[in-house]
Every structure is written in structure tokens, then in C-alpha cells.
Amino acid sequence: MSAPRVATAVAHPNIALAKYWGKKDGDGNVPAVPSLSVTLGGLSTTTTVSVDGGLGHDHFSLGGHVTGEAERERVRELLDRVRARSGSSDFAAVTSTNDFPTASGLASSASGFAALALAALRAYGVPATEADAADLARASSASAGRSLFGGYVELVPGEPARPVAPADQLPLRVLVCVTSEAAKSTSSRVGMNATKAHSPYYPAWVQSAEKNFKALRTALLARDLEAVGALAEQSALAMHASALAAGVVYFSGATLEAYREVQHLRKQGFFAFATMDAGPHVKVLVHERDAEALAKRLDAVPGVLRIIVAAPGEGARIV
Numbered sequence: 001m002s003a004p005r006v007a008t009a010v011a012h013p014n015i016a017l018a019k020y021w022g023k024k025d026g027d028g029n030v031p032a033v034p035s036l037s038v039t040l041g042g043l044s045t046t047t048t049v050s051v052d053g054g055l056g057h058d059h060f061s062l063g064g065h066v067t068g069e070a071e072r073e074r075v076r077e078l079l080d081r082v083r084a085r086s087g088s089s090d091f092a093a094v095t096s097t098n099d100f101p102t103a104s105g106l107a108s109s110a111s112g113f114a115a116l117a118l119a120a121l122r123a124y125g126v127p128a129t130e131a132d133a134a135d136l137a138r139a140s141s142a143s144a145g146r147s148l149f150g151g152y153v154e155l156v157p158g159e160p161a162r163p164v165a166p167a168d169q170l171p172l173r174v175l176v177c178v179t180s181e182a183a184k185s186t187s188s189r190v191g192m193n194a195t196k197a198h199s200p201y202y203p204a205w206v207q208s209a210e211k212n213f214k215a216l217r218t219a220l221l222a223r224d225l226e227a228v229g230a231l232a233e234q235s236a237l238a239m240h241a242s243a244l245a246a247g248v249v250y251f252s253g254a255t256l257e258a259y260r261e262v263q264h265l266r267k268q269g270f271f272a273f274a275t276m277d278a279g280p281h282v283k284v285l286v287h288e289r290d291a292e293a294l295a296k297r298l299d300a301v302p303g304v305l306r307i308i309v310a311a312p313g314e315g316a317r318i319v
């Protein structure tokens with residue numbers, strides 16, 4: 001029996017400025033609309049894949065705990081895709097840790113599948129470009145494709161994610177207002193399928209998302225921070241409006257309190273715009289020079305447990 005082949009990768013979550021929500025019909029896990037994100041430094045997922053001919057099945061632990069069957073199945077699916085390309089039928093032991101709350105809308109699936117894709121391709125010895133790794137990650141969690149790259153990244157339906165602008169394109173910081181340490185109750189997959197099936201506003205969301213993406217991409221390339229912030233907040237509100245109409249509610253009381261504070265900060269002349277994903281946290285886009293002061297203001301909002309200050313960061317890598 002040969003020795004285990006081991007690879008470890010680190011990846012960071014990304015926050016979509018222009019969101020995707022909803023998938024194209026069919027099984028390919030292809031997003032219905034283009035999206036544009038910023039990869040965050042500071043928060044990390046570290047994943048090790050050990051391919052071992054002696055194992056009778058795949059093993060997966062997250063944060064030191066064996067996970068439920070649904071998570072195991074998604075890991076297995078990715079490993080099966082890699083095995084099909086490597087010609088090996090050996091199973092693997094996968095261990096993954098996050099240094100931030102898992103599955104609570106902090107994009108742990110994005111960094112998780114990005115790190116897993118990179119580590120699995122390496123451990124199984126499959127020659128792959130970054131675009132191949134991004135497309136493998138995208139098949140498991142569409143937003144994960146974007147975490148392969150640093151800085152600002154776009155994901156256009158039917159294509160692998162690709163970088164658009166470097167991390168220092170804008171003087172931006174993201175203040176993550178953590179409002180819960182619990183796992184979210186409705187996964188993004190379930191939430192977006194329900195929106196597509198039941199929201200009267202889903203077609204309007206798809207139309208507006210295409211326009212928002214183009215405008216945001218143009219503003220980013222022009223280094224127009226104000227426009228990027230305003231368009232990012234519009235994207236989040238339109239996404240949640242379409243979801244709300246289907247009864248898919250990710251906001252908590254604290255989400256709304258934090259959002260009100262962001263509106264208040266704007267009235268006081270600060271650059272501050274909010275974006276929310278499939279969870280109750282509010283991510284506030286601020287100018288880097290105001291990050292410390294505004295983190296204190298947001299930390300004082302009732303229901304906000306703590307603030308994580310994140311800067312645009314690098315893509316996934318083997319360590």
C-alpha cells in the first residue's frame with residue numbers, strides 16, 4: 001500500500017457586491033445571473049486532503065467534528081469529480097477548519113469549497129489551472145468559484161470565475177457585523193430555489209441583477225468607490241426583496257438595527273453601504289480611513305455581537 005498523498009490549502013470567504021441568487025434550470029449548478037465579489041483577507045478556511053488507499057470510504061471533519069450526512073455528501077461529490085479526472089478510486093480523509101462562524105451566511109461554503117477543490121486536485125495529482133479549480137469549486141457552491149482569486153472577482157454564468165481588479169483597487173474595508181454565532185436555518189440553495197419557484201419578483205430580480213452587475217463592474221474599474229457602494233447595497237436589497245416575497249427571510253431584528261445605523265452614518269456624511277447574504281449578518285462597506293471609528297459605532301448597535309474588520313485579500317493557495 002502506498003503512503004497517503006496529502007495537500008493542504010487555505011482560502012478566504014468572499015462577499016458578493018453584485019449578488020447572484022437563483023440558478024439556471026438543469027443540474028449544472030450554474031448561476032442565473034452574473035456576480036462580482038471581493039475576497040476578504042483575515043478570515044480563513046484551512047483544508048487538508050489525504051488520499052489513502054487504505055480507507056474504506058471518505059472521511060470529513062469540520063472544526064474537529066464529524067459533520068452531518070448532507071455536508072459529507074457535498075464533499076464526496078467534489079471528490080468523485082476529482083477521482084474521475086485522476087483515474088484513482090482511492091478514498092480520502094478531509095479535515096477542514098474555519099476561524100469564523102460556519103454556515104451562518106459568512107460565506108463559509110465559499111472558502112470551504114475553494115480550499116477543498118484546490119487541495120483535492122493537488123492531493124490526487126490532477127494537473128489543473130486556477131480556472132479549472134475555480135470551476136470545480138463552482139460546481140459545489142457557485143460563490144466558491146470566486147474565492148480561488150484575490151481582490152475583485154466576477155462569475156459569469158457558464159464560465160469559470162476570473163479576477164477583475166486587484167485587492168488595492170479601492171480604499172475599501174468590510175466591517176462584518178456578526179449578529180449570531182448559530183448556523184443559518186435556510187441554506188442558500190434552498191432559499192434561492194424557493195425564491196425562483198414562489199417569488200412574484202424573481203424575474204424582476206434577474207433583470208435588475210444583470211444591469212447592476214454591469215454598472216458595478218464599470219464603477220469598480222473607474223475606481224468610483226461611492227458608486228460601487230451604492231450599487232452593492234441596491235443589489236443586496238433587491239435580492240432580499242425577491243426572497244422575502246417567497247417567505248425566505250434571513251434578516252433578524254439586529255440585521256435591521258445595523259442597517260438603520262448604516263443609513264444614519266450616511267446621513268452624517270460617511271461612506272457606508274450595507275450588504276447582506278443568506279444569513280443575519282450585515283457587512284458594511286466603508287472607507288479604510290474610517291474603519292476603526294465606524295467599527296466602534298456599529299459595535300454599539302443592539303444585537304451586534306462583534307465586528308470583524310476585513311480588508312480585500314488574496315486568493316486560495318496551497319500551503
Ligand code: PMV
Pocket residue numbers: 015016018019020021035109110141142143144188189276277278
Ligand atoms: O454559493 P452559494 O450557493 O452558497 O450562494 C451564495 C449566495 C449569496 O451569497 C447570497 C450571493 C453571492 O453571490 O455570493
